[in-house]
Amino acid sequence: MIAYQDLSPLELKAELSELQARYTAFKERGLKLNMARGKPSPSQLDQAAGLLVALPTDQRPLDSNGEDTRNYGIIRGIPEACSLMAGLLGVPFANVLVGNNSSLTLMYDTVARGMLFGLRGATPMTQQGKLRFLCPTPGYDRHFAVTEAFGFENIPIPMLDDGPDMDLVQNAVTDPTVKGIWCVPKYSNPQGITYSDTVVRRLAALKPAAPDFRIYWDNAYSVHDLYPDSVYTASLLDLKTACDEAGNPDIWYMFASTSKISYAGGGISALASSEANLAEIEAHLSIQTIGPDKVNQLRHVRWLEAIGGGEGLALQGIHQHMRMLAGMLAPKFEMVDEVLNRELAGLGVANWVKPLGGYFILLDTLPGLAKQVVAMAKDAGVVLTDAGATWPGGKDPNDSNIRIAPSYPAIEELEMACELLAICIRLAAVEQLLAG
Template identity: 50%
Template sequence: MIADLSASDLEAYGARIRADYDAFRARGLKLDMTRGKPAPEQLDLAEGLLALPGNRDHFTEAGDDARNYGGVQGLPEVRKLFSGALGASPANIVVGDNASLAMMHDSIVWALLKGVPGSERPWSKESEIAFLCPVPGYDRHFAICEEYGVRMIPVPLTGHGPDMDKVEELARDPAVKGMWCVPKYSNPSAELYSDETIRRLAAMKTGAPDFRLFWDNAYVLHHLTETRHEILNVIDACAAAGNPDRAFVFASTSKMTLAGAGLAFFASSEANVKWYLARASKRTIGPDKLNQLRHVRFLKDEAGLLAHMDKHRALLAPKFAAVTEALEARLGGQGAASWIKPEGGYFVSVDMTTGSASRVVTLAKEAGLLLTGAGATWPYGKDPHDANLRLAPSFPSLSDVKAASEGIAICMLLAAVEAEQA
């Protein structure tokens, strides 16, 4: 343990780590572990999509011409294909264009302007509104709240979802209108919300009658091991608890097919879907149904979808293993940091001792290694402990991930030694 070293041992050890750091920097590498983007080989897995639907194959199962306007809710065959993943009947699913983030954004803007089923007035007419934000969390969720003046209240994650005692207490405030949840392989902690957590979220008393869970199931099929973990169906849990309209569920094929040209989904209760479609049909005469058709032709059915996700796993799992192996090899038993071993999702979350995360990012940058800025996983970009780091190994090649992980581990050790010497 670094903390147990005598002053002279710490100095000798620090000199060794500094030499390792200088050697790493001298390699002049340019590495980027900042964003959870699919790698080109993953996008190649969906190359077949680009030729579809060819040969004048542009008719839907119902015989409609997918090239034309219309079909705001999305093709029934697409809704059927993703019904299992979304945990909703095809009637309660809306297919959007390529970004679920856009559907989340629109849902918040429409709630602000119009309210949601159960609202007494539009959210923007309240004197103040707030969202609960499990931390560490997804920076783009927080950016939507910041953009529209929704106050964010951080709530700690526990390893099996948010601290529910805190959530239940905070949700009693009528200003709290919603909560961000990434319930499966959470970004970035990779945790799974437990059944108990989901039941409590579904059943808790809320001060706002129109409280919504923004249930971003972005990593619903994104397993990194052979175990395809399942979590409780939130729509059913909310209905069973007498709160049928509580959950807005989102997902997309961004990390299944093409990140810039996939399909996004909204799933919820009948009333919420009706509400969503009433707004969406003012915004568009219909989504890109050729892309929907192309996805059905390419993936075929749920078995085809799962088999496709297995191919992603084969490419991604070695990269995640490279990160955790490098951290273990350099930092194991040192007490300088803790990290997760994700079984799904796109990130490795690392917790440094308080006050060291931003130093790691700076050291890494000076050595040619880009990391997501410290604080990004917290509302307003401010981690009060300056401890959390999010590593994203999906995009770089495996050899780059190996080099980057070695470099990150060295930077973490050096930051820990510096903190101990301060």
């Protein structure tokens, strides 16, 4: 295909009327599709049906220490769930606690504790004046919303192909008002980028001016390979070891959950950190709650052990389950890529990279068009993530990022939704070029 920039005004006008006809035809179909949020599809959730019946009703649900999971207590979570989540995060057992249904809650509470009580003897952040937080961008809107809600100034840090621009990060942390950085280190939301070993080592070796600066390492997609057991998987250097080696043992918090393994919002979550940081968190947690939902923890372990092939094999169960889910998700990502290639390749109007894992595809339109494209798609019945959502404050200075979430729609719907998206991108681009 010829790039739109090389077409004459007459050719552009012909293209415009053809695209308008296709767009109108789509509108008349009365579609109602949603590619806005990275939700598992109902069929994916169906694959975890065993979770609902994982605990026998004729036995007490006891943990490996013989504690009754139906009762109060065990603030760090039951041992078998801690082992599982330690394995998922790649940290020792002593460094992890298992929480309830949401890692985002653990992140929010971690920021809140820093605000209200201060971290490890530092002055509470509420008493430190105007503070800043580093936001690798494009990034996850809900991360940015947390620090924005607590009054931080979110500082965008450009994402490069192998993680955040570390020269900028290193420079930014010399400012003592900078208190943290959000990271989705593997199959990042929304680009699907995995941080290189060099980036992980440079993060681990940061020398922040603020003693209460922390790396918020949200490893939400650690086992979400689209092509497991192949060369098309990414591997991530272990942050804890890197921090220990760099003499920064307390600089990290890690988070994960089974939201995109079992049930979204109905899974189990985990927070890992140095033993000293964890002890501090536990002291606060034990005021906040008498213990997490251990019944859900136990049934997750039992369900995953059954998949993994026996007692103690829950982590293998996760890998097994994720292989199966990859078989459902990969064709959807491929469909998006195929339709975008068919409709957009060579036209010079959009860029995207097909990721090897995670939940999203990031597409860049020509500058100034993303909002218009999202609005046009909505008018024709396809809801996309709001343009700008991948930037702090919802403000994409180039107005070009569009986040595509392929997991939820059925594949036939996805094909239609992507075709419409591509038509909107082309229409907006032709209009922009004709307007000069």
